[in-house]
Amino acid sequence: MIAFSLRQSWVIGLVVLFVALFVITRFIQPAYGARDFASLTQAALPYAFAVAAQTVIVLAGGIDLSIAAMMAVTSVTAALLMKDQSAASALYAVPLVLAFGFALGALNGILITISRVPDIVVTLAMMFVLQGVALLILPSPGGGAADWLKALVVGSLSVPGLPDAVSAWIPHALLVVVIAVCVVWIPLKRSQLGLSIYAIGSSELAAFRSGVPVARTRILAYGIGGIFAALGGLTLTMSTGIGAPIPGPYLLASVAAVVLGGVALTGGRGGLVGPIVAVFVLRLVRTDLTLLSVDPNVTTIIEGVIMVTVVMFGALLAMRGRST
Amino acid sequence: MSEVASPLPQPHLGRRLRRLMADQPIIPLIVLLILLCAVLQLLSPGIINPLWVANTIKFAIPLALLAGAQTLTMLTGGLDLSVGTVGTMAAFIMATQIGHHDPATTLALSLLPAVLIGLANGVGVGIFRVHPLIMTLGTGLVGSGILQVYQRTVIASGSEIPPFIVWLGTGLTYGVPNALLLFVPIAALIIFVLRRTGFGRQVYAIGDNEKASRLSGSTYWQVILALYVASSLLAAIAGLLYVGVIRTPSLTLLEPLVLPSVAATIIGGTSIFGGRGSYATAILGALILRVLTTLLTVLQMPEGLRQGLFGLVILLVTAIYLRIIEDS
Numbered sequence: 001m002i003a004f005s006l007r008q009s010w011v012i013g014l015v016v017l018f019v020a021l022f023v024i025t026r027f028i029q030p031a032y033g034a035r036d037f038a039s040l041t042q043a044a045l046p047y048a049f050a051v052a053a054q055t056v057i058v059l060a061g062g063i064d065l066s067i068a069a070m071m072a073v074t075s076v077t078a079a080l081l082m083k084d085q086s087a088a089s090a091l092y093a094v095p096l097v098l099a100f101g102f103a104l105g106a107l108n109g110i111l112i113t114i115s116r117v118p119d120i121v122v123t124l125a126m127m128f129v130l131q132g133v134a135l136l137i138l139p140s141p142g143g144g145a146a147d148w149l150k151a152l153v154v155g156s157l158s159v160p161g162l163p164d165a166v167s168a169w170i171p172h173a174l175l176v177v178v179i180a181v182c183v184v185w186i187p188l189k190r191s192q193l194g195l196s197i198y199a200i201g202s203s204e205l206a207a208f209r210s211g212v213p214v215a216r217t218r219i220l221a222y223g224i225g226g227i228f229a230a231l232g233g234l235t236l237t238m239s240t241g242i243g244a245p246i247p248g249p250y251l252l253a254s255v256a257a258v259v260l261g262g263v264a265l266t267g268g269r270g271g272l273v274g275p276i277v278a279v280f281v282l283r284l285v286r287t288d289l290t291l292l293s294v295d296p297n298v299t300t301i302i303e304g305v306i307m308v309t310v311v312m313f314g315a316l317l318a319m320r321g322r323s324t
Numbered sequence: 325m326s327e328v329a330s331p332l333p334q335p336h337l338g339r340r341l342r343r344l345m346a347d348q349p350i351i352p353l354i355v356l357l358i359l360l361c362a363v364l365q366l367l368s369p370g371i372i373n374p375l376w377v378a379n380t381i382k383f384a385i386p387l388a389l390l391a392g393a394q395t396l397t398m399l400t401g402g403l404d405l406s407v408g409t410v411g412t413m414a415a416f417i418m419a420t421q422i423g424h425h426d427p428a429t430t431l432a433l434s435l436l437p438a439v440l441i442g443l444a445n446g447v448g449v450g451i452f453r454v455h456p457l458i459m460t461l462g463t464g465l466v467g468s469g470i471l472q473v474y475q476r477t478v479i480a481s482g483s484e485i486p487p488f489i490v491w492l493g494t495g496l497t498y499g500v501p502n503a504l505l506l507f508v509p510i511a512a513l514i515i516f517v518l519r520r521t522g523f524g525r526q527v528y529a530i531g532d533n534e535k536a537s538r539l540s541g542s543t544y545w546q547v548i549l550a551l552y553v554a555s556s557l558l559a560a561i562a563g564l565l566y567v568g569v570i571r572t573p574s575l576t577l578l579e580p581l582v583l584p585s586v587a588a589t590i591i592g593g594t595s596i597f598g599g600r601g602s603y604a605t606a607i608l609g610a611l612i613l614r615v616l617t618t619l620l621t622v623l624q625m626p627e628g629l630r631q632g633l634f635g636l637v638i639l640l641v642t643a644i645y646l647r648i649i650e651d652s
Contacts, residue, residue, distance in 0.1 A: 063457075115643035118596045120403075120457075124583060125639035132632025139628070245628075252461055265455045297476075300469030308444075308462035312452040 010262030010270075014277040021284045029291045036287075038171035042153055042239055044283040045173045046071065047253050049232030051261070051275045052181065053105075053225040054254035060221035061201040061267030064108060065123040067229050067254055068247035069130035074101050074233030076134050079143025079243025090146035098230045104130070105226020109219035127251075134245040141244040145237050152176065153238050173235075177276065180231055185272050188224065197221050202268025256307045257282060282306075342648055349593040352648065353608040356641070360615045368622050374499050380614050382494065382501045382569065386411075388610035389507065389562035390578070390585035391592070392514055393555035395606045398589055399518075400531045400548060401598030402449060402456035404555045406441055406464035407585065411563025411578035413437045413471050418564055419483040419573040427486070435560050441467055442556030443549070450548030471575060483573050493568020503565055510561070514603045527551065531598025587638045588613050593645055612641075 025032050050067055057064045064070075074097050081093040112122045153173045188194045196217040199207035208214050232250065237243050259265060260282070261275030282303065289299040344351065365372050390407050397404045418434040425433065441463050448459040495502040518524040526547050529537035538544055563578050570577065592609035594601025616637060620630040 111639065115639065115646075117639065117642050117646055120596055121590050121642055122639060124586060125635040125642075127583070128635025128638070129632045130635075132628040132630065132635065135628030135631065136626065137628075139626075252465065255458060255461065259455075259458055265458065295473060295476075297469050297472035300472070301466050302469075304462050304465035304467075304469060308448065308454075308459065308466070311454050311458050311462065312448055315452045315454045 011274045011277060014261065014274055014281060018277060018281050018284065021281060021288065025284065025288055025291065028288060032291070034168035034171075037169060038154075038173065040283055040287060041171045041173040041177075041280075044279050045153060045177065045235045045239065046232045046248070046250060047257070047279045047283065048177045048276050049180070049228050049235060050250035050254040051257040051279050052185075052272060053228035053232065054258050055261070055263055055270070055272050055275045056197070056221055056228065057225040058258050058263055058265060059201050059267060059270060060197045060218055061204060062109075062112070062119045062218065062222065063123065063255075063265070064105075064222065064225055065120065065251060066108065066127040066130050067225075067232075068250040069127045069134065070101065070104050070226060070229040071233040071236060071250055072134040072245055072247040073104065073130050073137065074230040075236040076138040076143065076233075076243035076245050078234050078237045079145060080138055082146050082149075082237075083142070083144040085144075085146070087146045087148055090149050093146075094149075094234065097234055098227055101226040101228075101230020101233070102223045103226070105229065106219050106223035108226070109222030112222075113215045113218060127247075131245075131247060134247070138243055138245050141242050143237070143243040145241050149234075149238050150241055153235060176235070180228075181272060181276065184224065184227060189272075193217065193220060198268050200267075253279075253282070256303075259311050260307065349602075349645075350605050350608065352645065353592065353605055353612065357608060357612050357615065360612060360619060364615065364619050364622065367619070371622070378496055378499055378501050380611070380618065382503055384607075384610045384614040385501070385503045385507045386562045386566040386569065386578075387581055387585055387588060387613065388607045389510070389558050389565065390581055391588040391606040391610050392511070392603055393558040393562075394585050394589040395592070395594055395601060395603045396514070396527070396551045396555050396558070397456060398531075398594050398596060399527050399598055399601055400551060401534075401596075402460075402548075402551075403586065403596070404445065404460045404552065404559070405457065405582060405586075406445060406460040406467060407555065407559035407562070408576075408579040408582035409464040409467035409471065410438045410441050410556045410559040411566065411581075412575065413467055413563070414560035415563040415567035415577050416471060416475070416483075416573045416575065418489070419485055419567060420478045420481065422484060422486050423481065427488075434564065435557065437467065437470075438556040438560035439553060442553035445556070446545075446549030446552035449552060450545035468575070475575060485567060485571055485573070489564060489568040490571060491568075493565050494571075503568075506561070506565065510558070511603065511607060518603060523547070523550070528599055531595075531600070533599070584613055585610070591638060591641050591645070 050071060053067050053070075054064060077100055078093055078097045081096065082089055085093075108119075108123055108126055111117075111126070112119050115122065151172075153176060188197075196207065196212045197220075199210070199212050200214050200217050200221075204214055207217075236248070257275045257278040258270075260278035261270065261273075262278075263270030263275060285303065285306065286299055289302060290296070294302075361372060390411070393404050393407045414434040414437070417437070418430055421430045421433050444463050445456075445460055448454040448463070449456050492502050492506060518527065526537065526542040529540070529542060530544060530547055534544065559578070562581075566578060566581070567573055588609035589601070589606045590596065590609070591612060592601065592605035592607070594606060616634065620633055625633070
């Protein structure tokens with residue numbers, strides 16, 4: 001138990017921080033209730049998937065600057081596939097979009113492997129390409145989404161047998177994140193592929209020498225990142241009802257939350273839970289500042305300062321850890 | 325053991341060519357630039373004239389200045405993504421303060437945030453060892469927030485762009501852009517410092533092998549601090565110049581140039597891991613990107629296709645280029 005809490009100390013710290021922030025929120029705005037929490041999670045949804053995508057790739061020792069553009073592409077694809085279609089159309093649209101995301105991510109991985117160009121450069125170039133593709137698919141915001149998909153991220157759960165006061169605190173959006181993460185991440189982490197991802201992240205050479213198929217693992221890691229990005233794109237379409245070809249601010253946010261979530265940017269260390277909790281912490285900070293009627297631009301400053309301070313603090317801790 | 329030294333086998337022509345290109349990376353870039361111009365001339369005969377050349381240079385100079393900022397930081401394995409915010413801040417402060425202060429004070433005021441952000445970046449990267457990508461993203465975020473708050477306070481007082489800045493940004497003297505007056509000395513200084521001074525050697529040494537350079541006596545954090553401040557100052561100058569070209573101060577003036585400046589530096593053959601590269605080739609990279617943009621505009625493609633091709637060309641050029649350098 002002690003070993004577990006030591007290993008997970010960063011995540012536990014984040015959860016404590018989230019709870020503390022939540023108490024503060026209730027303090028500032030006593031009326032802050034389940035409904036507000038639901039809208040918070042709904043707003044955090046695309047961020048959560050963006051950061052999940054980035055985390056998998058960073059764990060494998062890479063970085064993906066094309067995440068936001070990839071979300072835009074998958075979002076417009078989903079919106080176009082479901083436009084003026086029956087509710088059932090979403091049944092094939094969703095898997096199609098997820099497969100598309102996987103293909104786009106894997107393409108990044110393949111290009112990095114084949115061209116031997118550094119990942120930052122490849123994904124930077126792909127960012128331009130994907131932005132272009134999104135504009136070609138849908139020149140202006142439009143398309144549509146199936147109603148039941150839209151309902152999936154709005155409101156909260158009602159479980160028979162549970163009092164409403166409790167179940168109201170389980171928003172649909174939160175369930176979507178938890179289920180998606182459980183379905184993709186947990187089997188992955190327990191599989192050989194998951195181990196290989198951590199291995200190539202911490203030392204590519206050592207992994208190669210112990211027989212890990214480095215190229216294949218990297219491509220798959222980018223592919224899984226692509227699936228998460230596609231989920232992010234889907235949730236964008238689901239919560240707005242349309243697709244927009246312009247990438248949102250998700251790249252910056254994803255990198256920030258990855259670092260806040262205790263994942264080493266050099267790869268190989270960290271998990272998926274930390275970054276996702278970090279997303280919620282960041283969104284709640286924003287909510288608090290809004291509730292305090294702070295100028296939204298000052299909020300940007302505060303967010304930036306938090307990000308820089310946390311990263312500096314983390315880097316300092318890492319240095320201490322190395323020297324002792 | 326014969327007395328006659330057998331002549332070295334003459335390497336294959338292709339290999340010799342590759343060797344030459346690897347030793348002089350500027351040659352393939354010049355060839356590429358000429359090729360792009362030739363294609364442009366073919367597609368739209370008569371487009372290449374002195375005025376067009378002057379215009380291309382004029383628009384390439386702010387990009388080349390930003391590429392200078394990227395080159396300096398990339399040589400030590402870093403990157404400066406705060407240049408967009410820094411340059412925009414300098415331009416915006418200049419335009420809003422020129423009405424209240426004399427030019428020298430205004431210049432100092434507009435360079436001040438650049439120095440501060442540069443110092444913050446240098447301290448974060450050099451002393452705290454934060455990843456440069458994160459550090460500069462963060463300071464850029466803080467800077468853009470401050471800029472927006474600042475904009476609220478001056479929204480009533482209006483802005484103006486002094487004629488001198490416009491003259492410098494867009495003016496031509498005998499068909500030569502005036503901006504070159506500013507750019508040539510700066511570029512010469514960067515190239516001189518990197519190639520001929522002890523500081524320049526330390527920069528390359530740190531980028532090549534940080535531990536070895538520390539053991540041989542260079543102080544990591546001092547070099548990094550100096551580089552990031554210099555990078556910010558270059559960005560501020562680029563911002564001041566670019567507002568002379570665009571002639572309207574906006575809050576996102578320089579943002580569209582940030583990622584292209586990284587691309588220009590990479591096309592110019594500077595390694596993103598540090599230790600290899602030069603500023604001269606980055607300038608060519610900026611010119612190539614400008615000509616490429618013109619080319620894609622002339623082809624009258626939809627915006628999406630244009631962006632896509634832009635990305636593909638960056639990827640392709642970098643891949644081919646790396647292959648040439650690494651294989652020989």
